[in-house]
Amino acid sequence: MPQKIYIIGHKSPDLDSVAAAISYANFKNKQKNASTYIPAIAGDINQVTKFVLNKFNLEAPEILKDASGKKIILVDHNELSQALEGIGEAEIVEILDHHKLNFKYDLPIAVNIKPWGSSCSILTQMYLDNNIEINKNLAGLMMSAILDDTVITKSPTCIDKDKELIKKLAVLSGISDWKEYGLEMFKIKSSVKDFTDMEIIKNDFKDFEFKAGKFGIGQVETVDLSEFDAREKALSETMKKMRAKEKYHSVILVFTDIINEDSRFLIVSDDKEKIAKALGGELKNSEAYTSRIPGIMSRKKQVVPLISKIFDK
Secondary structure, eight states: EEEEEEEESSSSOOOOHHHHHHHHHHHHHHOOOOOEEEEEEEEOHHHHHHHHHHHTTTTOOEOOOOOOOOOEEEEOOOOOOGGGGTTGGGGEEEEEESSSOOOOOOOOOOEEEOOOOOOOHHHHHHHHTOOOOOOOHHHHHHHHHHHHHTTTTTTTOHHHHHHHHHHHHHHHHHHHHHHHHHEEEEEHOOOOOTOHHHHHHHHHEEEEEEEEEEEEEEEEEOOOOGGGGGGHHHHHHHHHHHHHHHHHHHHEEEEEETTTEEEEEEETTTOOOOHHHHHTOOOOOOOOOBBBBBBOOOOIIIIIIHHHHHHHH
């Protein structure tokens, strides 16, 4: 009987982590091997992922609540603080990712990390290099993930390879205008009127371990930052409760305006002034909202490195 290997992204799964799990499982199952690869997710999917899966007639992977005793391939992350529960008791067999390497393991494993804009960019190139068919639905899924992670190519994480692959996938998926489609995705992604405060914070949220302690950093990408003005105080109070309950050094929520290409930050921390300064901004009020900081678009390439310089010494 073939062994099961689960392919799974990080907690609070975003579109790229879900699409990468689906796409890599399909890629692996096309190979001649003795294993069965199963896409999985580490939590509920967000609204833009639901939209994309529905648009391209694909089912959401099963939710895996505990990795203990299972064989696991990590996609779209490699920091164990971002992995699902029980990862310390799992057998990790491989990593495919596009983030910085922060991983330690007792056994040699296959690691495929490229400084590209999306995990699905890496996977698309693997499909092309191995002459494996990318059907219309899978092409739409992977293109959507690249558009999401690169903020429709506006993010500083986006490279020429990502743009090249978006165009190829757009043809395969039958999307005539990928920029217009990307804006449609982000309007859906940024609509939070029916979200609770916790759902807004956790919609795209990751933990990072620095020498100073554990930081939780969430990001909301929107076409209109003013939508969040009335919810500033409630979001801050929810973040304070999170910080106390989960013993965070700091909790930060990044609000990114994809049209004006800037961000502002809601910071809950004893070091909020230091964090604001590290990001290149200043605190706007007692609730620790920063002024808008031009050019800040990427948590991975801008926010985390800036904070790391101060708190990971």
